[in-house]
Amino acid sequence: MKTSTRSLVFAAALVVGPLVAPHAAEITLPPETARFADSPLPGFGVATAMCSTCHSADYVRMQPPTLSRAAWKTIVTKMQKTFGAPIPDASLDPIVDYIVKTYGPESGPAARPPATDRPNPAPPRS
């Protein structure tokens, strides 16, 4: 009768276990900003490949959203010429286009990725 007692305990654990198990904690992570924001623009893939080797995309996001296309061209060219990023000349304009339309003056407020420095959403009421 030892076996049946054991299986009875086992069956009871199966029934009671889920009832007493604590609810899994729900964790809301802050929005991802270290990588470049998704976009159908061709420059998205190029920037991800060419701009993520030395520093995160936060360097781009932290620039003023008012930076003009010309200013971005200067920055991206500086990455290439001064800092030695291996960016082909043909990739400069697609990268600038992507940045200006995603993070810069040509992005609508809706298109702009949210900043991470805003407070976390309020925890759910229990």
Ligand code: HEC
């Ligand atoms: C070869 C390494 C390298 C690559 C690749 C690179 N960067 Fe940089 N980037 C740097 C360095 C070095 C700095 C200066 C860091 C500092 O001042 O602490 C910098 C700084 C920046 C800044 C801050 C503003 C400034 O002018 O210093 C921005 C914006 C930026 N990079 C954007 C880009 C973009 C866009 C790309 C892709 C086109 C890119 N980086 C690729 C090395 C690189």
